[in-house]
Structure formats: structure tokens, C-alpha cells
Amino acid sequence: MAPKIFIDGEHGTTGLQIRTRMAGRRDVELVSIPEAERRNAAMREDMLNSADIAILCLPDDASKAAVQMVSANNNVRVIDTSTAFRVNPGWAYGFAEMDKEQAEKIRAARFVANPGCYPTGAIGLIRPLRAAGILPDGYPVTVNAVSGYTGGGKQMIAQIEDQSRDDKITAPHFLYGLPLTHKHVPEMKIHGLLDRAPIFSPSVGKFPQGMIVQVPLHLDALSGNAKLESIHAALTAHYAGQDIVTVVPLEESRALARIDAVELAGKDTMKLFVFGTPGTSQVNLVALLDNLGKGASGAAVQNMDLMLAS
Ligand SMILES: NC(=O)C1=CN([C@@H]2O[C@H](COP(=O)(O)OP(=O)(O)OC[C@H]3O[C@@H](n4cnc5c(N)ncnc54)[C@H](OP(=O)(O)O)[C@@H]3O)[C@@H](O)[C@H]2O)C=CC1
Ligand SMILES: CC(=O)N[C@@H](CCC(=O)OP(=O)(O)O)C(=O)O
Structure with a gap:
């Protein structure tokens, strides 16, 4: 089965661009929330917890809340595009070329902070x-x-x-x-x-x-x-x-x-x-x-x- 990807904040600037890049891909299943429901916390929580990878394209506070929503569910891996976790030692920093080992750290991580x-x-x-x-x-x-x-x-x-x-x-x-x-x-x-x-x-x-x-x-x-x-x-x-x-x-x-x-x-x-x-x-x-x-x-x-x- 293709891995499920949910972009939380998919109707914002960063989220839309990720969606565009994923259009036409058959190796992943994109789970999408209707634009009118983008701030529906219960629906987002369900979608976040159904994903193999959740990509958060939200302001910092909303990102922190979304991470809370999946923290107990080890099946969900997270890529966060906000500033919230970039200097958190529990997160892999998502700049694959910065070191020889970084790509492997990202590959193995549950939590990845996308760089600014x-x-x-x-x-x-x-x-x-x-x-x-x-x-x-x-x-x-x-x-x-x-x-x-x-x-x-x-x-x-x-x-x-x-x-x-x-x-x-x-x-x-x-x-x-x-x-x-x-x-x-x-x-x-x-x-x-x-x-x-x-x-x-x-x-x-x-x-x-x-x-x-x-x-x-x-x-x-x-x-x-x-x-x-x-x-x-x-x-x-x-x-x-x-x-x-x-x-x-x-x-x-x-x-x-x-x-x-x-x-x-x-x-x-x-x-x-x-x-x-x-x-x-x-x-x-x-x-x-x-x-x-x-x-x-x-x-x-x-x-x-x-x-x-x-
Ligand atoms: N733009 C860029 O070049 C870059 C942005 N980033 C980071 O990416 C993240 C997203 O930024 P960007 O795409 O520019 O921002 P946008 O304002 O364009 O999009 C943010 C999206 O998140 C939604 N949103 C806001 N608050 C909540 C909430 N509480 N619950 C659910 N959805 C919410 C917004 O909905 P609504 O329309 O209702 O406000 C909107 O759809 C930020 O953390 C930003 O710092 C990182 C690198 C570069
Ligand atoms: C032009 C502009 O306003 N840019 C943003 C940074 C964009 C970015 O990298 O986003 P993060 O918030 O995820 O770090 C700023 O200076 O706050």
C-alpha cells in the first residue's frame, strides 16, 4: 500500500507548493482536507493520526498543537516546516546536504524539522x-x-x-x-x-x-x-x-x-x-x-x- 501523506496547512503558501510537487505521484497517497475545514481540529486530528507522514505547514503554535495530537501515535512521522522545532535536539534537522550523515539521520527520524x-x-x-x-x-x-x-x-x-x-x-x-x-x-x-x-x-x-x-x-x-x-x-x-x-x-x-x-x-x-x-x-x-x-x-x-x- 502507498504510504499516506497528510499536509496540515495544505491551503497555505508552503502547503500548496508541496501539493503541487506531489501532483501525479503514484507512490504516495495524499490525504486531503477540504479548504473550508482547514481549521477543524477534530478532523485534522483524525487525518494526522491516519497518516504515515504528516507534513505541517502551519504557524509555530498550531504546529506544536498538531505534534501533541500525534505524540502518542508512533505510526505517524512528522515533517514540520515551522520554526517550532528546528533547534530541538529531539528532531532531525532537515538539511540533508549539511553533513555527510544528515541524510541518514533524516531517513531514520520520526520527527524532522524543515529548515528556514x-x-x-x-x-x-x-x-x-x-x-x-x-x-x-x-x-x-x-x-x-x-x-x-x-x-x-x-x-x-x-x-x-x-x-x-x-x-x-x-x-x-x-x-x-x-x-x-x-x-x-x-x-x-x-x-x-x-x-x-x-x-x-x-x-x-x-x-x-x-x-x-x-x-x-x-x-x-x-x-x-x-x-x-x-x-x-x-x-x-x-x-x-x-x-x-x-x-x-x-x-x-x-x-x-x-x-x-x-x-x-x-x-x-x-x-x-x-x-x-x-x-x-x-x-x-x-x-x-x-x-x-x-x-x-x-x-x-x-x-x-x-x-x-x-
Ligand atoms: N512561505 C515561506 O517561504 C516559508 C514558510 N515556512 C513556514 O511554513 C509554515 C507555513 O507558512 P506559510 O505557508 O508561509 O503560511 P500561510 O499563512 O500561507 O499558510 C498557513 C496555513 O495554515 C493555516 N492555519 C493557520 N493556523 C491554523 C490552525 N490553528 N489550525 C489549522 N490551520 C491553520 C492557514 O489557514 P488560514 O488561511 O485560515 O489562515 C493557512 O492555510 C510557517 O510555519 C512558516 O514559518 C518555512 C519556510 C519558508
Ligand atoms: C519574507 C518573510 O517574512 N520571511 C519569513 C521567513 C520565512 C521562513 O523561512 O519561514 P519560517 O517562519 O518557517 O522560518 C520571516 O522573515 O519571518
Whole structure:
């Protein structure tokens, strides 16, 4: 029998995109709740408990409540796309490429926390350099990013797309997270293996899907006489052997005049770049992804497939 999958929150932004990715699949049975019943707790509890894998695409509090609903039922495995469990040691962190062992941890887990969109880029750039000893203890990491507006879910989509609303957003590009306490900082610190919280400055652009995450570094503050080439080599070695996270060759990135935030919109892959001028003392590490692809729904389907692999 095909494993049953229930997407709780399937009518929201992340849930809809997961459903789209699953359309036409015959190897899984999608259990669906009518849109009008999406907040019917009793019906959701039944559906959650009938699933082999429940994918939660809900706000944090609703996710925590949904996990309670299935906690006593060991037959149900969970992928949660919210922030609620990402730094919980009882959950596998759903970024399969971050370590050689991570895919196996996800495959074997009952509870998988899908990474945040910005942390996918930031951790993807930072963690291999921490693991290789290039980024030293105490280094003051900064992460600057721009996201497509679907990152803000149904509420922000409406504020940007419906300009008749009182709370419409008119800015073509805006900074937020100004108090520097964004909910993704703990996740970046822990899974980025950092001993010091990064300064994280997110922003949103007037395009639906796409994301650029930047981590600029001073080479003279790194360990082991690090150079642009050695950083690129460390990232390339880390991501060798798979095709979801790729490191763009230096010759290719040198030829680029600009990076388009929407280049990977609709794709579930992530590209990493190392920019700078050989022989100088600075580099800019850049991750390019779709906030709803590798940053959310694409990663959730990848994790589901890993969990279904025997
Ligand atoms: N959008 C993105 O790029 C990313 C989102 N995420 C995370 O995914 C999760 C979902 O976000 P997103 O899809 O953007 O949000 P949306 O607001 O677009 O969708 C959330 C869905 O959950 C439903 N919902 C809300 N509260 C409850 C509840 N108490 N019981 C049942 N259903 C409920 C909403 O219904 P209603 O329409 O009635 O409000 C809606 O259908 C969040 O935790 C978010 O942080 C993670 C990575 C990236
Ligand atoms: C543009 C925008 O608002 N983005 C969201 C993050 C989207 C995401 O990764 O979702 P999680 O809440 O699951 O971490 C934010 O900054 O809160």
C-alpha cells in the first residue's frame, strides 16, 4: 500500500507548493482536507493520526498543537516546516546536504524539522567552513539577505498583491527584522556551528519567489591563511557527489556582473558562489535559492522522500 501523506496547512503558501510537487505521484497517497475545514481540529486530528507522514505547514503554535495530537501515535512521522522545532535536539534537522550523515539521520527520524529559508542559505555557506576550521571561534559573522514576498505567507502576499488593502505594502524593497532578533538567528547559530550569534539583516523584494543570502568575510581574520581559492575549494569538496546544492566554479562566477534573485524561482536547488578578487583580503559568500523551493516546500518533499526510502 502507498504510504499516506497528510499536509496540515495544505491551503497555505508552503502547503500548496508541496501539493503541487506531489501532483501525479503514484507512490504516495495524499490525504486531503477540504479548504473550508482547514481549521477543524477534530478532523485534522483524525487525518494526522491516519497518516504515515504528516507534513505541517502551519504557524509555530498550531504546529506544536498538531505534534501533541500525534505524540502518542508512533505510526505517524512528522515533517514540520515551522520554526517550532528546528533547534530541538529531539528532531532531525532537515538539511540533508549539511553533513555527510544528515541524510541518514533524516531517513531514520520520526520527527524532522524543515529548515528556514534564510538559514538554508546561511548554514549552507557557513557550516562547511566551521567544520573545516577555516572560520575561527568568535568570528563576527553577518548575514544579509533578500527574499521573495511569498516568504511572508498569505498575509504578506495579500499586502503586496492587493493594493486596495489598508495595510498594503508599497515599497519595492524593504528591510525588516530591524531589532536584530529574527527568529532564524538561533537556527543559523546552532546548525551553522557558530559560537557567536550572527547579525542577520533580512529584506523583502517585490518578486514572489527567490532569495539571495550573503555572508561577507575578511580573509585576514580567518584561520590557516585562507584565500578565496581555498574557501571555494572547501565548499566544493563539501558538496561534491550530489546535485541539489552546487558550488559555482570560480571562472564562471568571475564572469558574472550581477546575481538575479529570481534565477532559481520554481527550482528546488541552491547555488553557492564565492566572490572577490584573488590576492585581496575580502570575499563575499552568496547563496541563491527559491524561498519556497530548497527554502521550504522543495526541501520538505526531499525530506519526505528520504524518510520513505527503505
Ligand atoms: N512561505 C515561506 O517561504 C516559508 C514558510 N515556512 C513556514 O511554513 C509554515 C507555513 O507558512 P506559510 O505557508 O508561509 O503560511 P500561510 O499563512 O500561507 O499558510 C498557513 C496555513 O495554515 C493555516 N492555519 C493557520 N493556523 C491554523 C490552525 N490553528 N489550525 C489549522 N490551520 C491553520 C492557514 O489557514 P488560514 O488561511 O485560515 O489562515 C493557512 O492555510 C510557517 O510555519 C512558516 O514559518 C518555512 C519556510 C519558508
Ligand atoms: C519574507 C518573510 O517574512 N520571511 C519569513 C521567513 C520565512 C521562513 O523561512 O519561514 P519560517 O517562519 O518557517 O522560518 C520571516 O522573515 O519571518
